[in-house]
Amino acid sequence: MELPDAVTTAVETIRDSAGVERVYGEPIERDDRTVVPVARVAYGFGGGFGEGSSSGVNGDSEDAPAEHGSGGGGGGGVVAKPIGALEITDENTRFVRVDDRQRLLGAVVLGVTVGWLLGTMSD
Structure with missing residues (x-):
């Protein structure tokens, strides 16, 4: 069974865009270091x-x-989703992970606050 042209085109577009350049961004050079953004x-x-x-x-x-x-x-x-960056210098290369702890803490504080408000309203 042949796939319709629209499906074939969509599959080819997704396949062609799934390259390594989607995971690693353009390198950014500053002073004596190069930073390469990394995403999942x-x-x-x-x-x-x-x-x-x-x-x-x-x-x-x-x-x-x-x-x-x-x-x-x-x-x-x-x-x-950005997950970090490669930091490249003459001395070494290291991966610096994006820290999501602040967002998680904000979500927990928001959840506790909403729960407290709902609890006080029902009394």
Whole structure:
């Protein structure tokens, strides 16, 4: 079974964009160091298709409605999340991870505050 042109084009576009240049950003040079941004990139793709039939209620084609059918569908997506950077100097190369602890702490404080407010409102 051949894929429709739209599905083939979508698959090719996602495949072509899944290169290493999506994970490592353009190097940034400053003073005596080079910094290369690093991200986690995830791709997803799904599709479907369908057909119709002309069998009737009792399996007879005589009481069947007119033949018809259809199908299609597809979708895809990409998520990129920065995870750190490579710092390159003449002395060494090291990976510096992005620290998400501040965002996590903010979410915990927000959750506790909302919980406290809801608790005081129900009294």
